[in-house]
Amino acid sequence: MTDDELYPIGDAARRSGLSVSAVRFYADIGLVAPTALNEAGHRLYDIHAIARLELVRTLRELDADLDEIRRLLDGGTTLHDLLTTHLRVVERQERTLRARRAVLTALIRQGGTAAQAGLMHRLVSMTDEERERIIDDFWNDVGANLDVPEGFVDRLRTMRPVLPADPTAAQLEAWIDLADLVSDPAFRDAVRTYLRDTYAPPETRPLATAPFQEFIHVSGAPLMEELLAACRAGESPRSPRAQRAVTRFMEAATALSGTPLTDEVRDRMADGYRQIPDIVRRMAEEDASSGSLVYDDTHGRYVSLVARINGVAVEEGPDSVPYAWIAEAMRAEEPPSP
Template sequence: MSADDTLYTIGDLARRTGLPVKTIRFYADAGVVPETGRTPAGYRVYDVGAVARLDLVRTLRELGVDLPTVRRVLAREATLAEVAAAHAEALDVQIRTLRLRRAVLGAVAARGASHQEMDLMHRIARMSDADRKRMIEDFVDSCFGGVDANPELVELVRAATPDLPDDATPEQVEAWIELAELTQDPDFRASVRRMAEYQAAERAAGDTTGLHEGLTALVRERIGRAVADGIGPESPAADPVIAELAAQYAATFGKPDDPALREWLWRRLEVAADPRVERYWRLLAAVNRWPEPEALGPVFDWFLRALRARMGRFGE
């Protein structure tokens, strides 16, 4: 008898494969490893092919493949490549789910959230791309709907949709949760609505200047330099900075450079001075893996304080 003709009892298979006798008997009863024959005493015996089948079954089961799929592979109804691809895809889904759960639990632990808050955070984190887009659209409609605000700004906010990737980090998921909560905050919506209404009033008065990226860059550069030089906003040394910036605002908006301009400028900055707006853009950048925006809050706070300190001198 050749090695290929050798017959094995269940005990022999257990010793060769390392599987428990009970497990091999279960596979035999399930028809996964059919017997080759029986001994005169009625014990089941198996050929060398059973050893190979058991090795394959063990490997597939350790990888998490269910028994019906194992049967399909052994019956050649599905190839190993097809099963491996399907199982890898299923594992990807499980991994994404586990990452999401870990991120939510981390946020719950950091915030000391309640059961209700944890449920809300989990539902927010599981939103689809379409759901996230709808949430931003609802936020934009609530803040800008029916108001003739700066159309370039409205389009910018509407187009900047959070895109949470499948392999999102815990930090990205936590940023998305906070961003979603922020867009649902009635007080934040009311604040942005006030900004929109102010823009609408300015546009009704003839302002068609759109976005002011160059002007913002100038403010950042000049005030940043003043801060680096240790010039406080109330200091007389800040006068030239305010004068230069006021002149630039006057040229940009077609207004006379006079005390009324500075009053108007202070009001304009004060309306927009909600730090949550900057937080919104930082969270969006974190979710989308965009470069972190430069901090403008301290710059415009300095600008506001400088203008406020000179309010009594505007008429001089």
Template structure:
């Protein structure tokens, strides 16, 4: 009868492929208890030891610790529950390894210093809640205490970085750059100046919200001028500027005169920081949104065209 079969540690080693040292260790830990002992004190094991050793080896190869394995063998924890919990833990480890790989590749490409690498790694390791808190802190800092455009501030607060569970390398790299950007003191000061300009405009009576239609008008008309290689200071640019200032005058309820052009120039100069556009483009990459077309060249042309037509 199989129940009467007894194996020595050496027998088990030959049958399982494990080393004598490993089997002795598992026996000492109580994972594979002996059935009995010989008169000389040597341990003997029943046939169930083969199955237990096979399970122990499998679970160890999957990364489970000895205490958890003991609970499974003693039926204190159902194997399916342990497997599910361990699979979840492995998911976290895999995600962490992917993030580390991406950071290392970014370090290699950027030639980062050890300090920069540590900072990049810290940013990549942040949880979703920590990422959102970092951006919320940025918004609080630059808009706090100011009556800036409420629609714009609400948009800033609602657009949070959300890395997927399995982010692509470019998403992690975009998040690292975005995390660096929102902590950059010069960028914060620049956005604060934009917010102060918005607050001053509102104090002067501007209660308008976001101006997507105006932005699209500038994109369309200036884009056509750029495509036709029209210099911003040339007479050919007059029609473009005249058409756009008329749109701004109608939107803001102001006369289309020289003062409007000076006001519009100040407005454009207050928002003239390409890092602001970079912020939104990075956020789009992180979240997997369509990346908006750049308007930097468009508004640079419009600003230069206005500057050429506004008396100093």
């Protein structure tokens, strides 16, 4: 193929990937004119015209309209601007399709009705303000007259779903599930009952106080992460690095109650950490056998869905935490043998 070689319309169509009728149509509307006519009046195209035809085919497959293509070919816009505009269109279409997929998936999973379909579509189309209002209504209802330490519910409500501008289908599905749950009076009652039964009794009430919550979620979190980093690095729990980290953590924890960090306190805390997995499993078994409300079905369900919506890793169960390693690090150092 050379610059000055001319090709009949059939060859131009084949080389550009268009049909003969399409090439003829684009010539008739003045979009891509033939380069010349032969003696019989048949249209001929050079490689430049064929390249324009191929570009037109590509842009039409991307849903560019003929007026946009004409402006491009006439120099009224650039290919970059045209493609950028259509990328935005495709992204909007992708978000719409993703939302529809989430609705359809949820409906199929739940065996939904036409009324539920409308509700789910409304849920994924909500504004940020409407989503905030749903969550506020949920926590206002759950926290009403709940006998727990002051400020505890306010701290719980700070974990909120933030649906990104370009959510995945999984994030949309999680939002549908969450919005449906928090609007359900039965789920609200279940969360309220779980929080009351867990944090209202005298023996567990201190866990919901502001100082303890502040330590667990703010000041103590980096100290525990420092300790876990030593574990992940393969350090021995008795290594200097692990001992420095665990001592800082335990000193901060005991300071909450004004208790000095003695060897006795270290051993007591170590025993407590060593027993956590067994305690958690035993409580889960007891709750399951008694029909009691459990974390995973109430507040834990809320936390899990919010984490999925926010793209945050959900905390795993007790087996994923190296409690035995932490307990060994916490244990008071044994005095040297005489």
